Structures are given as structure tokens and as C-alpha cells.
Amino acid sequence: MSRLRACGERKASQAAVSRITRSSQARNSHPTGPRDAEIGPYGKQRKKQTDAALAQDLSQMSVSGLDLLHTGNGKMSKISSDPGEAGQPSGSRTALITQPASASRAASRGLASVARLVKLGRCKNVVVVAGAGISTASGIPDFRTPGTGLYANLERYSIPFPEAIFNIDYFSNDPQPFFSLAKELYPGSHRPNYIHYFIRMLYHKGLLLRMYTQNIDGLEKLCGIPDDKLVEAHGSFATASCHLCYTPYPAEEAKHAIMNDNVPVCTFCAATVKPDVVFFGEDLPEKYSLHTKDFPKADLLIIMGTSLQIEPFASLVNTVRSTVPRLLLNRHAVGPFEKVPLRRCDHVELGDLEDTVRRFADMLGWNSEIEQLMMSRREESIPALVSSGPAVSGQKLCQSESSGPGGRGASEPHSRLKSRPGAQRSTDNSEDSDSETDSKSSASSGHSN
Numbered sequence: 166m167s168r169l170r171a172c173g174e175r176k177a178s179q180a181a182v183s184r185i186t187r188s189s190q191a192r193n194s195h196p197t198g199p200r201d202a203e204i205g206p207y208g209k210q211r212k213k214q215t216d217a218a219l220a221q222d223l224s225q226m227s228v229s230g231l232d233l234l235h236t237g238n239g240k241m242s243k244i245s246s247d248p249g250e251a252g253q254p255s256g257s258r259t260a261l262i263t264q265p266a267s268a269s270r271a272a273s274r275g276l277a278s279v280a281r282l283v284k285l286g287r288c289k290n291v292v293v294v295a296g297a298g299i300s301t302a303s304g305i306p307d308f309r310t311p312g313t314g315l316y317a318n319l320e321r322y323s324i325p326f327p328e329a330i331f332n333i334d335y336f337s338n339d340p341q342p343f344f345s346l347a348k349e350l351y352p353g354s355h356r357p358n359y360i361h362y363f364i365r366m367l368y369h370k371g372l373l374l375r376m377y378t379q380n381i382d383g384l385e386k387l388c389g390i391p392d393d394k395l396v397e398a399h400g401s402f403a404t405a406s407c408h409l410c411y412t413p414y415p416a417e418e419a420k421h422a423i424m425n426d427n428v429p430v431c432t433f434c435a436a437t438v439k440p441d442v443v444f445f446g447e448d449l450p451e452k453y454s455l456h457t458k459d460f461p462k463a464d465l466l467i468i469m470g471t472s473l474q475i476e477p478f479a480s481l482v483n484t485v486r487s488t489v490p491r492l493l494l495n496r497h498a499v500g501p502f503e504k505v506p507l508r509r510c511d512h513v514e515l516g517d518l519e520d521t522v523r524r525f526a527d528m529l530g531w532n533s534e535i536e537q538l539m540m541s542r543r544e545e546s547i548p549a550l551v552s553s554g555p556a557v558s559g560q561k562l563c564q565s566e567s568s569g570p571g572g573r574g575a576s577e578p579h580s581r582l583k584s585r586p587g588a589q590r591s592t593d594n595s596e597d598s599d600s601e602t603d604s605k606s607s608a609s610s611g612h613s614n
């Protein structure tokens with residue numbers, strides 16, 4: 166059955182699920198949905214408080230991080246229109262540096278409140294929403310951090326505007342900028358850090374309902390978060406396919422081609438193959454639709470290391486129930502956390518993510534367990550997160566404008582490479598292995614929900 170036809174059938178059988186396409190547009194910072202309509206002044210709608218500790222926690226929530234959200238003139242900062250600064254309220258850096266001890270204490274109380282809720286056993290369905298900021302401690306630059314982010318260092322990719330690197334039309338015309346970036350991001354050369362292992366510990370404790378990541382570096386899987394607990398919303402390098410007709414292509418061969426400055430070419434239509442990383446305008450993986458079940462079920466939402474600038478991912482954070490605590494751990498306030506006053510159950514802890522997560526783990530009493538886990542994993546080799554078999558067909562709901570020449574008959578793919586001038590095709594692919602097996606087996610000691 167051709168992949169396109171298969172997509173059509175899936176579509177028909179999922180009539181209620183609309184296509185979900187990645188958008189390069191910054192999110193609307195106003196939370197949407199019925200939840201907001203219910204929010205009243207602080208304390209007014211507090212219900213079902215069953216113990217004094219919880220009541221105290223909730224009363225502290227509304228003040229967490231507030232001092233950090235104001236600029237010197239007491240007004241809320243605006244998001245800069247400069248893509249390099251997007252998501253960073255002006256003045257927030259100064260506010261962070263000069264914050265009085267009381268502000269710091271208020272923010273830490275927020276973290277402590279959430280830790281207390283976890284310890285009280287009130288958070289058993291934790292959803293984590295993450296972005297590139299969780300991997301900067303592993304040495305992978307994010308997009309938007311001024312100075313170090315990829316958007317500030319684009320000269321080496323020779324692209325006219327930052328988003329071009331993930332623009333499918335641009336890729337169609339010239340895949341080289343993305344392939345240069347892919348060479349840096351391909352799983353295999355970076356290790357998960359303390360933050361990844363903290364999330365893995367949530368899983369190990371039986372508390373992780375699901376992690377939704379925008380990252381494509383594969384470090385979540387590498388640290389042992391099992392596949393069924395992970396939604397890689399912007400795809401991954403684990404599979405590859407033709408960017409025009411979506412014929413699957415062996416991911417391992419695509420990697421070898423790209424790493425050796427060759428262009429992997431579709432055996433069916435001769436268009437360029439790309440790893441199944443979701444570009445702007447492309448559909449998100451089918452698994453993303455799990456959010457419709459997960460977010461209403463969540464009892465704690467932790468948002469880490471993301472500027473919440475990319476839709477539809479950014480809006481996910483607005484789909485938990487209004488009574489559910491949302492904890493933002495980031496260098497600066499983003500998305501709905503830029504609004505003052507904060508929602509009643511919102512907490513913001515600003516600063517370096519690894520420091521914050523270490524403090525959080527300390528409060529939970531998990532630190533030594535996490536360190537031990539990291540030590541044990543460090544002794545293992547890093548598997549490459551590229552499957553050795555052919556790419557899995559039907560990974561996506563259905564890609565947009567699927568009109569590639571001859572896309573209706575995905576035959577068994579064979580490798581065929583279009584060499585760039587002066588580049589040699591490498592044939593040695595023996596070091597790649599399937600990581601999914603690894604992460605599943607390594608995580609098997611944990612509890613699954």
C-alpha cells in the first residue's frame with residue numbers, strides 16, 4: 166500500500182483529529198480555552214483544599230517569581246520583535262542580576278511549594294514540556310539565547326533568515342544549510358545532562374505521565390526515558406524519508422550520507438531525503454495527538470528550557486486544568502508566564518536550568534539517586550539514535566501538500582546518493598545501533614503509568 170494512500174485512510178479514520186502542522190509563528194501569549202474564563206481573583210475560586218499544607222502552598226503560588234517579571238518601572242516587559250531576542254522580556258536580565266533577596270526567596274518558595282505537593286503525593290501524572298534549553302548543559306546551543314544560540318550564529322550556514330534552516334521550501338532548493346546543522350545535532354556526540362536524568366527520575370518514581378519535547382537531539386531517549394513516555398513533537402533523526410514523496414529511507418544510510426557531505430536521494434522520485442525532523446509547515450508526528458488525553462489528565466505541568474515560540478507546541482501549556490500547578494523553569498519568563506498577575510497555580514523559577522533542577526531534586530530528596538543513575542549510565546557507551554532498519558512508514562499523520570512526483574507507491578527503498586562535488590560516499594555504517602531497545606531496557610527498572 167502506498168504511503169500516501171495509507172495516510173488518506175488514517176485521515177479518514179481519524180476524522181476528529183485535525184492535521185497538526187508546525188508553525189514558525191510566535192505563539193499568542195494569551196492563554197486560551199475555558200480554563201481562563203474560570204480564573205478569578207486570587208483565592209476566590211479555591212476549592213477542595215483538604216489539608217492545611219496544601220492551602221498554604223496554594224496561597225504562595227500566586228506570588229512565585231512575580232518580582233522577576235517586572236522591569237524597573239513596575240510594568241510588564243514586552244517580547245522583543247527581534248528573533249534573536251524573542252521570548253526575552255526587556256529588562257529581565259537586569260531584574261535577574263539585581264533581584265533582591267526577597268524576590269529570590271519568593272521564587273524559591275514556588276519551587277518548594279511544588280516539591281511539597283510532589284512529596285505529599287498530589288502529583289502522580291506529571292507532564293513535562295521541554296525545549297532546547299534542557300540540552301544547552303550538554304553543549305548543544307539552543308535557538309534564541311543571545312550570543313550562543315543558533316540564531317545568533319547563522320553566518321556559517323549561509324542562510325538569509327534564521328527560520329530558513331527549518332523551512333521545507335528552502336530545503337528543497339538547498340539542503341546544505343540544514344545538513345550542516347544536522348551534522349552537529351545528529352545523536353551520538355552529546356550526552357544527557359542532569360536535567361534529562363531528573364525527568365528520567367520522574368519516570369523511575371512512577372510520576373511521569375508523558376514528556377513532550379521539541380528537541381531533536383535524542384538525549385531524552387539516551388538517558389533512558391522509554392519511548393512510550395516520550396513525544397518527540399518535532400520529530401527526530403531516528404528515521405528518514407523523502408521530503409517530497411515521503412518514501413521511507415534507511416536512517417542509517419541518510420546519516421552516513423549527510424555526515425560525509427553527500428546528499429541522500431529518494432529511490433522513488435530522486436528528490437532529497439531528510440531525517441524526519443519536522444520542518445515549518447510540516448505535520449507533527451501522529452504521537453503528538455496523545456496530548457488531547459494527557460493534558461486534561463495532568464496534575465502537574467513542568468515547562469523547562471523553551472521560549473514557547475513555536476506553535477502548536479507552545480499552546481499545549483494552556484490545556485491543563487485551571488487548578489493544575491504549572492511550573493516554569495527557564496532563564497526568563499515566557500508564554501503565559503509573562504502575564505502579571507500569574508495564574509493562581511503558576512510558579513516561575515528563573516535562572517540557570519541545571520542549577521534550578523538540582524535545587525528542585527534536593528528538595529525532593531532525589532539528588533543522590535540521580536547522581537547514581539548518571540554514574541551508571543556514564544559507564545555505558547553512547548548508542549547512536551538512528552535505527553539500523555528501514556525508516557518506519559506512517560510516522561506522521563500525513564504531510565502537507567503531499568504532491569511529490571510519483572509519491573503514490575512507496576516501493577522498498579534502496580540507497581542512492583547524489584554526491585556533492587569533491588565528496589566521497591561512505592559505506593561503513595557498522596557503528597549505528599537502535600537506541601530504543603537500549604532506552605527501554607535501561608528504564609525497565611522504573612515504574613510505568
Ligand code: CNA
Nearest residue numbers: 296297298300307308309380381382470471472496517518
Ligand atoms: P529556544 O527558542 O532557543 O528557547 C530556549 C529557551 O531555553 C530560551 O527561553 C532560553 O532562555 C532557555 N534556556 C537556554 N539555556 C538555558 C539554561 N541553561 N538555563 C535556563 N534556561 C535556558 O528553543 P525552543 O526549544 O523553545 O524552540 C523550539 C525549537 C528549537 C525546536 O523546534 C527544536 O527543534 C529547536 N532546537 C532543538 C535543539 C535540540 O534538539 N537540542 C537545539 C536547538 C534548537
